[in-house]
Amino acid sequence: MxxxxxxxxxxxxxxxxxxxxxxxxxxxxxxxxxxxxxxxxxxxxxxxxxxxxxxxxxxxxxxxxxxxxxxxxxxxxxxxxxxxxxxxxxxxxxxxxxxxRPKISTPSLQPTEKAPQPVKNAGKNDDETVAKLRRQAELCEEPLRSQLLALAEKYEKT
Structure with a gap:
């Protein structure tokens, strides 16, 4: 060629x-x-x-x-x-x-912050939380009362 x-x-x-x-x-x-x-x-x-x-x-x-x-x-x-x-x-x-036509933004070089992980409370703190939820439920009317009690039961199981 x-x-x-x-x-x-x-x-x-x-x-x-x-x-x-x-x-x-x-x-x-x-x-x-x-x-x-x-x-x-x-x-x-x-x-x-x-x-x-x-x-x-x-x-x-x-x-x-x-x-x-x-x-x-x-x-x-x-x-x-x-x-x-x-x-x-x-x-x-x-x-x-x-x-x-939007301008394309370049990603930043800084790492993104991670959301804080919930800290599991151990023993004594769990009991206090359950007690607070039950006391608060006594002061509330339905349907909030039953929801707070269900949450307290859930805390007791974990």
Whole structure:
């Protein structure tokens, strides 16, 4: 089987794929800057760290947020954001599509704490507990009385 000759560096840099990629990255940076300016102007700056522009297609601004709560806050401001983008951009934006994509949290390196294990009381403490349960049962009405007595019997068996 014949091997293809490696491409020349000029062929790689002069190709249409690289040009389309550089055009998209430049456009993406412009969208991000415009989103940042929009959020600052609309006093939504705290949301900016959790929101980014994914694309603009078919008159729709596609945003990605990290939680549903942020998505609803952005949806409430949808008309103001659309107006800002229409005033500042060359393309016509008529709606916003907000996609929720939570950030994946990395597990912590610290071990998780185990729930404390119940300590079994020995002899004397068991008798005291049973006596307290029986005294308390005498003061209570049904159905709590029968439940406390059943618990006391259970303690006596163990």
């Amino acid at each position: 014949a091997r293809k000759r490696p491409r020349d560096i000029q062929q790689l840099f002069g190709g249409q794929r690289l040009q389309r990629f550089t055009d998209f990255t430049e456009q993406y940076q412009r969208w991000q800057q415009q989103l940042q300016q929009c959020f600052v102007a609309l006093q939504l700056s705290p949301l900016l760290a959790h929101c980014k522009v994914v694309s603009v297609r078919a008159h729709t601004l596609v945003l990605e947020v990290s939680s549903a709560a942020l998505a609803s806050r952005i949806k409430l401001q949808q008309s103001r954001i659309i107006t800002y983008f229409q005033d500042e951009s060359t393309g016509h934006i008529s709606r916003i599509d907000v996609q929720v």
